[in-house]
Amino acid sequence: MTTATTGAGSTTGALAADFSAxxxxxCVITDEVGLxxxxxxxxxxxxxxxxxxxLPRDAEEVAACVRVCARHGVPFVARGAGTxxxxxxxxxxDGVVISLQKLRRILEIDVENRRAVLEPGVFNLDISGxxxxxxxxxxxxxxxxxxxxxxxxxxxxxxxxxxxxxGFTTNHVLEMEVVLxxxxxxxxxxxxxxxxxxxxxxxxxxxxGTLGICTKVTVRLLRKPEAxxxxxxxxxxxxxxxxxxxxxxEASIVPAAVEMMDxxxxxxxxxxxxxxxxxxxxxxxxxxxxxxxxxxxEQFAEITRLCEEHGATRIHVAGTPxxxxxxxxxxKAAFAxxxxxxxxYFVQDGVVxxxxxxxxxxxxxxxGSEVGLRVANVFHAxxxxxxxxxxxxxxxxxxxxxxxxxxRIAELCVELGGSLSGEHGIGADKAxxxxxxxxxxxxxxxxxxxxxxxxxxxxxxxxIFPTPRLCGERPGPFRPHPxxxxxxxxxx
Amino acid sequence: MTSTPTTGPTGPGPDFSSQRGxxxxxxxxxALAEAGRPGHGSFDAHHPPAQELLDDCVHCGFCLPTCPTxxxxxxxxxxxxxxxxxxxxxxxxxxxxxxxxxxxxxxCLGCMACVTACPSxxxxxxxxxxxxxQIERNVPRSRADRLFREAIxxxxxxxxxxxxxxLGGALYQKLRPKKMDRxxxxxxRRLERLVAMESLLPPVSVRDAFARTPARxxxxxxxxxxxxxxxxxxxxVFFHQVNLATTRVLAAEGYxxxxxxxxxxxxxxxxxxxxxxxxxxxxxALIAVFEQADVDVIxxxxxxxxxxxxxxxxxxxxxxxxxxxxxDGLSWxxxxxxxxxxxxxxxxxxxxxxEDSRAPRHRVDATVVYHDACxxxxxxxxxxxxxxxxxSIPGVELTELPEAEICCGSAGIYxxxxxxxxxxxxxxxxxxxxxxxxxxxxxxxxxxxxxxxKYLTGELPMLHPVQLLDASIRGVRPPGx
Numbered sequence: 016m017t018t019a020t021t022g023a024g025s026t027t028g029a030l031a032a033d034f035s036a037x038x039x040x041x042c043v044i045t046d047e048v049g050l051x052x053x054x055x056x057x058x059x060x061x062x063x064x065x066x067x068x069x070l071p072r073d074a075e076e077v078a079a080c081v082r083v084c085a086r087h088g089v090p091f092v093a094r095g096a097g098t099x100x101x102x103x104x105x106x107x108x109d110g111v112v113i114s115l116q117k118l119r120r121i122l123e124i125d126v127e128n129r130r131a132v133l134e135p136g137v138f139n140l141d142i143s144g145x146x147x148x149x150x151x152x153x154x155x156x157x158x159x160x161x162x163x164x165x166x167x168x169x170x171x172x173x174x175x176x177x178x179x180x181x182g183f184t185t186n187h188v189l190e191m192e193v194v195l196x197x198x199x200x201x202x203x204x205x206x207x208x209x210x211x212x213x214x215x216x217x218x219x220x221x222x223x224g225t226l227g228i229c230t231k232v233t234v235r236l237l238r239k240p241e242a243x244x245x246x247x248x249x250x251x252x253x254x255x256x257x258x259x260x261x262x263x264x265e266a267s268i269v270p271a272a273v274e275m276m277d278x279x280x281x282x283x284x285x286x287x288x289x290x291x292x293x294x295x296x297x298x299x300x301x302x303x304x305x306x307x308x309x310x311x312x313e314q315f316a317e318i319t320r321l322c323e324e325h326g327a328t329r330i331h332v333a334g335t336p337x338x339x340x341x342x343x344x345x346x347k348a349a350f351a352x353x354x355x356x357x358x359x360y361f362v363q364d365g366v367v368x369x370x371x372x373x374x375x376x377x378x379x380x381x382x383g384s385e386v387g388l389r390v391a392n393v394f395h396a397x398x399x400x401x402x403x404x405x406x407x408x409x410x411x412x413x414x415x416x417x418x419x420x421x422x423r424i425a426e427l428c429v430e431l432g433g434s435l436s437g438e439h440g441i442g443a444d445k446a447x448x449x450x451x452x453x454x455x456x457x458x459x460x461x462x463x464x465x466x467x468x469x470x471x472x473x474x475x476x477x478x479i480f481p482t483p484r485l486c487g488e489r490p491g492p493f494r495p496h497p498x499x500x501x502x503x504x505x506x507x
Numbered sequence: 508m509t510s511t512p513t514t515g516p517t518g519p520g521p522d523f524s525s526q527r528g529x530x531x532x533x534x535x536x537x538a539l540a541e542a543g544r545p546g547h548g549s550f551d552a553h554h555p556p557a558q559e560l561l562d563d564c565v566h567c568g569f570c571l572p573t574c575p576t577x578x579x580x581x582x583x584x585x586x587x588x589x590x591x592x593x594x595x596x597x598x599x600x601x602x603x604x605x606x607x608x609x610x611x612x613x614x615c616l617g618c619m620a621c622v623t624a625c626p627s628x629x630x631x632x633x634x635x636x637x638x639x640x641q642i643e644r645n646v647p648r649s650r651a652d653r654l655f656r657e658a659i660x661x662x663x664x665x666x667x668x669x670x671x672x673x674l675g676g677a678l679y680q681k682l683r684p685k686k687m688d689r690x691x692x693x694x695x696r697r698l699e700r701l702v703a704m705e706s707l708l709p710p711v712s713v714r715d716a717f718a719r720t721p722a723r724x725x726x727x728x729x730x731x732x733x734x735x736x737x738x739x740x741x742x743x744v745f746f747h748q749v750n751l752a753t754t755r756v757l758a759a760e761g762y763x764x765x766x767x768x769x770x771x772x773x774x775x776x777x778x779x780x781x782x783x784x785x786x787x788x789x790x791x792a793l794i795a796v797f798e799q800a801d802v803d804v805i806x807x808x809x810x811x812x813x814x815x816x817x818x819x820x821x822x823x824x825x826x827x828x829x830x831x832x833x834x835d836g837l838s839w840x841x842x843x844x845x846x847x848x849x850x851x852x853x854x855x856x857x858x859x860x861x862e863d864s865r866a867p868r869h870r871v872d873a874t875v876v877y878h879d880a881c882x883x884x885x886x887x888x889x890x891x892x893x894x895x896x897x898x899s900i901p902g903v904e905l906t907e908l909p910e911a912e913i914c915c916g917s918a919g920i921y922x923x924x925x926x927x928x929x930x931x932x933x934x935x936x937x938x939x940x941x942x943x944x945x946x947x948x949x950x951x952x953x954x955x956x957x958x959x960x961k962y963l964t965g966e967l968p969m970l971h972p973v974q975l976l977d978a979s980i981r982g983v984r985p986p987g988x
Contacts, residue, residue, distance in 0.1 A: 041580070048607035052584040052592050059566045070581065097583065098568040116581025136581065138572055161624075162568045287626045351567040354627030358562060 026087065027066040027109065033083045034069050038076065042117070044068040053112050056097040056104040061443050065092070065106035072117045074134075074192060074200060074230035081228065082198030084111050090473040093228040095136060095164035100350075100362050101442030103171065103223050103478055110476075113228060115166050121145050122231070129236045130189065130206070135166025135229050139173075142234065151236040154181040157438070158347040169229045172221030174438035176272040176346065177303075179397035181237070183438070185220040192231035193219060196469040206233065218464070223440050224475035226468040240305035243271075244315050245333040245342055248322040249296035253277055253380070253392070256298040257373035259325040260396045263302070264369060266321065268314050273397035274301040279356065280349050280393035280404070287352035290345035291338070293329060300396065301346055349393040350404065357389070357406035359414070361421040364439035365428030369399040375431055379403055379424055386416050390424075400437030401428065426451060441479045449481050548600030549608075551645060556594045556637040563629040564591045570621035570631075575914045575932050576614050584611050587621035587631055594638055605646050612638055614925060616918035616932075617779050619885035623912065632886060633821075639781025655700055659920050660782065664772030664789070669744040673716040676708050703926035707957050715747040724754045724764040728865055731761040734856065735802035735849075737793075737816070739809050739953075740772045746953045748986065752977035753808045753853055759866035759980050760857065764806075770796045775815035778822065779919045787826070790819045791839060794846045805846070808853045808973060810883035810952040811919060817887065820844035852883060853973060854951065858892035861899055869982035871975065872902040876945035878936075878959070880952035881914050893951060893972050900979040906943045910935070917958035929958070937962035947988065949975055 027045075034043045044050060045067055054062040066089070071077045084091045090110040097104055106112050118134035121141065125131070126149045131142055139160040142153040156175035157163050163173065168184045169191065181187075190204040204216030219226050250256040253275075260273055276284065276299050281292040292299060302318055304311045322330055333339040345352075353360050367375045376392065383390040383405075391404040403424050407417035425435055429451050436445060449458060462480060466472070476482075547555040570587040571577050577586040584593060590611055596602045612635075621631050648656070662668050684690075691702050720738045734757055738750055754764045774789030793816070797805055807813035815822075823843035837845075875897060883889045897903055916922055916932030936959060940948055948969045950956060956969055963969070968987030978985040 044582070046607055048593060048596070048602050048611070049582075049584050051596060051602075052589040055566070057566055057568060096568050096571055114581065114583075119581065159567070159569070162571050287628065348569070348626035351565055351569060351626035352628075354563060354565040 026089070030083065030087050030089060030111070031067050033087070034067060034080065037079050037083065038069060038071060042070040042072065044070070053094070053097075053106060053114075056094070056099045056102060058100050058102040058105075058442070058444055061102040061105045063106045063108055065112045066109045068112040068114060070114045070117045074118070074194070077113060077115070077118070077228055077230050078194045078198045078200050080111070080113055081194050081196070084473060085197050088471070088473070090476050091228075092475050093166070093170070093224045095167035095170075096138070096162050098159045098163045099167065099171065099440065099442060100364065101171075101436070101440040101444040103167075103440050103442035103475070105443045105477070107476055115164070115228070115230075118166075118230065124149065124151075124236075126151065128206075129238070130233055131236055132231065132233050133165050134231060135164060135169070137165050139163050139165060139168060142236075146236050147239075150239050152239055153187065153234055154178075154237050155184050155187055158350065160347070165232050165234070166229050169220055169232060170222065170224050171438065171440040174395070174398075174400065176274055176301075176343075176395060178438075179273060179395065180269050180271045180305075185217060187235045188216065188220060188232055189235060190233040191216060191219060191229050193227045193229050195227045196471065196474050200230070204233075208235075221440075222465075223442060223478050225465055225479055227474055240271075240307075242305065242308035242311040243339070244304045244311050245339045246300075246302045246304075246315070246318065246322075247292070247329075247331045247333065247342060248300045248302065248327045249293045249329040250298045250300070250322075251296075251326050251328055253298040253376045254373040255325045255327075256300050257376055257396070259300060259322055259327070260372060261370060262321045262325065263318060264397070266317060268304075268317060270302050270314070270318070270397065271305040272301065272303040273395070274346055275299070275392065275394055275396035276301070276346065276349065277392040279389060279391035279406070280353070281345075283352040283354075283356045283391065284345035284349045284393075286355045287348050288341060288345040290341040291331070292345060296328060301342060346393070350402070353391055353404050353406065356391075357408070359407050359409045359417075360391075361405040361407075361417055362439070363401070363403045363405065363421050363424050364436050365401050365403075365425045365433060366437040367399045367401060367428050367431050367433035369397075371431050371433075372396060372399060375401065375427065378427060382420060382423060382427075386420055388413065388417055388420055390420075395437070398437070399433065402437075422448070443478055446477070446479055446481050449479070547598060549597040549602065549604050550641050553640075553644075554637050555641060556598060556634045558598065560630055560634050560637075561591060561595050561598060563627055564588065565627050566592075567626065569626055570624045570629075573620035573624045573912045575616050575618060575620070575916070576928060578910075578913055578935075579928060579931050585614055587615075587625075587629075590615060591629070591631065591634060594634060604642060609642050609646050612642060614928065616881070616914050616916070616921050618881035618914035618918055620881065620912045620914065623885045623888075636778070636818075639779075640783040641781075643781040643783070651697070656780070656924070659923060660777060660780075660785070663776055663920075664740055664774070666740050666743055666771075669740060670716050673711045673744055674713060677711040677713050677716075680708070680711060699926050700923055703929070704923050706961055707922060709745050709957055709960065711745070712747075716744045718747050719768075720747070720750045720766045721754060721764075722766055722768055724758045724766075726761050726763045727759050728761055730763050731860075732763070732803045733801070734762045734764050735797050735800045735805040736764050736766040737773060737805065737807045737809070737812055738766050738770060739812055742809050742812075742953050746956070746971070749808060749953070749971040749974060752971070752974045753806070756857065756866070756973050756977050756980060757806065757853070760860045761865045762856070762860075765800050765802055767796050767800050773812045773816055775809075775811045776919055778815050778818075779811070783822075786815075787822055790816075790822055790843065794819065794839075794842050797846060797849075798842070802849070804856060805850045806853045806856050807850060808951065808971065810852070810880035810887070811954060813850060813852045814882040814886040816850040817847050820847040852887060852889050852892070852951070854883075854889060854893040854896050857896045857973075857976070861895060864899065866980045868900050868976075868979045870902040871900050871979050871985060873946040873985075873988070874904045874906055874944070875947045875949055875975070876906050876908055876940060876943045877972070878908060878915065878940070878948060878950035878955060879911055880950055880955050881918065883951050884912075893949075896976060897949065897972055900976060903975075906945055908943060909939050915955050915958050917952070917954035919954060922954075922958055933958050933962045941966070947975070947985070 031045045054064045090107045094104040094114045115136045119136040120134045123132040157173045172184050174183045282294045285292045389406045394402040405417045405421045407413035574586050583589040757764045774786035778786035820843045823839045826839035915936040916929035922929035949972045
């Protein structure tokens with residue numbers, strides 16, 4: 016912090032002046048209204064107004080902006096479409112938000128080598144759109160794929176329904192150009208997946224913006240499968256659906272996707288999309304098979320048999336591409352659609368070993384009814400990645416209870432041998448829960464690695480790692496620290 | 508293990524911590540108290556954006572990719588999610604309406620693509636329609652801005668004035684010097700709105716401008732219904748042929764068509780710009796005219812007008828004044844609801860008629876690209892009907908447009924008020940249309956036709972869907988082909 020001595024006001028002025036020398040006026044936001052619209056991402060409980068928002072237009076400008084931050088000793092947070100659900104793009108007070116929404120070009124579709132070169136602001140779904148005329152597509156498909164950006168996917172190592180078979184973002188990124196904390200542009204990985212030396216590309220993926228800003232990504236494209244079969248199977252109970260998932264995996268079938276929705280989630284999604292879900296069914300699985308037609312048919316017969324064996328009440332095959340698209344649209348819109356059946360809700364993201372799916376779902380239902388709150392479930396059943404949605408009403412004063420229930424569900428996942436987060440990231444939301452999964456030594460090693468990239472801790476500080484100052488505080492929307500309430504400490 | 512310092516303030520200087528929660532802002536609460544508007548923050552008490560509607564937004568961002576201004580600039584406050592956030596801040600009294608708030612609301616095209624995209628059912632259309640009149644009432648505009656807006660609303664809703672203006676337009680087009688483009692390009696930036704207006708002027712036919720749509724057209728063969736037709740203002744003067752085609756097509760399908768001479772402007776242009784009072788008066792006048800006409804259905808061939816007329820029920824919802832001889836003693840709100848229930852886009856009427864089509868079609872061999880007008884596709888959710896109607900023409904092959912959900916930039920009077928953004932969107936749309944390689948473009952809104960024509964002049968013929976259908980039924984070559 017070299018220039019911070021004159022106080023926040025003049026520093027911000029000097030910062031803004033340096034950015035203005037670099038970028039046109041329209042790319043530097045300093046007015047209150049503009050700044051406040053960047054105060055949160057998809058997780059609105061966490062808010063912080065930044066000092067400046069900049070919108071650089073290419074990698075060089077991103078690097079130059081980062082150098083300005085370095086010169087002023089100011090932290091920065093990279094932001095894509097701001098759809099994250101863990102507060103990963105939460106600004107830092109008096110810090111800079113670097114929006115990558117002007118870097119939206121698809122630089123190359125290399126059909127022969129099945130690669131695409133992208134700027135970070137490209138929407139996930141647009142990659143497949145651009146590759147489609149060549150019979151290719153980009154596999155990782157987060158539910159928000161119509162709006163989430165590839166840069167954000169890299170930061171979070173995003174998953175999606177089809178990651179069961181095809182793997183996460185890290186399995187599809189070959190090479191990245193990144194800006195480090197001092198403003199240098201470096202390339203990690205390479206054009207082929209076999210690279211010599213330590214896999215820094217792999218380290219960067221999923222680092223949630225704490226190691227630098229990705230400014231160019233080369234991803235693998237896959238050939239569209241010959242055949243796709245999508246089945247919608249209703250079950251008499253959540254447990255029966257959970258057991259079916261176990262049975263499918265035991266039968267050595269790897270479907271492209273196995274998704275589960277309970278009746279609440281279906282009610283919401285049906286209201287939004289009208290995909291033909293059976294709203295009265297306690298649970299349903301969306302099972303998708305893809306690959307050579309013959310193999311699909313064989314596995315399809317086996318899956319139908321397994322569903323019937325577990326008491327499926329209806330097995331429906333999405334016959335046309337349009338119907339298939341509807342089924343997926345409903346599934347992918349489910350989080351936001353829950354807004355139709357509940358005024359407020361928390362989205363949780365945890366992982367349990369697949370064998371314990373039925374058990375954890377029963378426990379979640381019990382925990383919900385104990386405190387009198389509804390929990391909707393819509394999730395990637397195939398890899399045990401849960402997304403319980405805790406429904407509550409802010410107006411009815413249920414916030415605390417709901418938030419507590421949501422956290423306890425995440426902790427239950429860890430308790431059952433799973434993980435705090437499947438794909439939404441740790442961000443600001445779960446930084447304080449990291450100590451439940453990792454020992455002090457584990458965390459210290461992570462910190463040292465991070466410091467290797469960013470010795471001054473200016474890349475997206477406050478995310479992933481629990482910070483000593485904050486750990487007396489509970490994650491979630493703002494509430495005063497216990498010591499603040501006692502009048503012992505105060506915020507600046 | 509050594510721990511590495513990472514975050515947190517280490518001495519005097521700015522606070523780089525991520526505080527979990529909003530900063531306290533006592534001064535805002537004071538400002539609110541002074542304003543003396545408890546409950547609605549910076550909005551006045553007349554229909555501010557409803558809190559329940561604001562609460563529907565869960566900040567997921569699914570709307571961003573379909574928002575035209577977000578597509579152009581990638582800025583949060585010029586996205587639907589950002590604008591709703593701003594409305595909430597104004598509702599909380601944290602920001603004034605004047606200044607940045609108005610700028611970002613003015614930049615919204617009102618295309619409602621976000622309503623289509625939203626999974627949680629946010630009614631941005633209602634939020635925007637509540638916000639715009641608030642701005643018109645409470646935010647003083649600059650003199651130039653005010654005069655320009657007044658000029659628009661003194662001209663466009665009046666058929667006679669438009670006819671008079673069309674004379675000037677026709678004369679101007681005949682005499683327009685070749686070097687006019689160069690001259691216009693040299694005008695200062697503050698006159699860019701006038702330049703935009705000039706460039707939107709369609710080829711004017713004086714004969715068409717002064718021609719009238721027949722007051723009554725009998726059904727061909729047995730009558731299946733009596734349809735009232737909105738002739739519109741801009742539509743009737745500059746796209747008179749579309750109105751004629753509409754009456755012919757409806758008649759050919761067995762409808763008696765009534766186009767009351769007394770009808771005026773439906774008020775859509777003003778309503779979409781926040782001129783609530785004026786629009787309510789126009790709505791009442793139109794309702795009264797069509798009550799007299801005694802029709803089963805009111806068919807509209809302009810997307811923007813139809814969208815507004817379907818909303819009269821909401822526009823006059825709290826007008827309980829019982830009035831008028833024709834109203835059977837009903838209140839305006841009831842009469843408006845009854846009127847709105849009868850309003851159909853012409854493509855809805857024609858699609859319904861397809862099952863028992865009376866008018867044989869002749870072949871038209873053409874690849875046709877259909878552009879969804881925002882007020883038809885997004886606002887009225889009418890997408891399949893016009894396509895079904897077009898597919899009923901043998902030989903027509905429909906192709907779809909990339910980025911179909913993104914507005915062409917016309918958006919009522921937007922292309923005159925915000926020419927730069929409208930220009931960028933128009934060029935983007937034109938590029939997408941070129942890419943399809945279609946022989947013909949059809950779209951159901953005169954605003955879209957004017958806007959797109961500006962960026963694709965002479966490249967391909969552009970028609971209203973009923974014009975293509977009319978040509979097919981009559982067995983003549985479609986205009987311009």
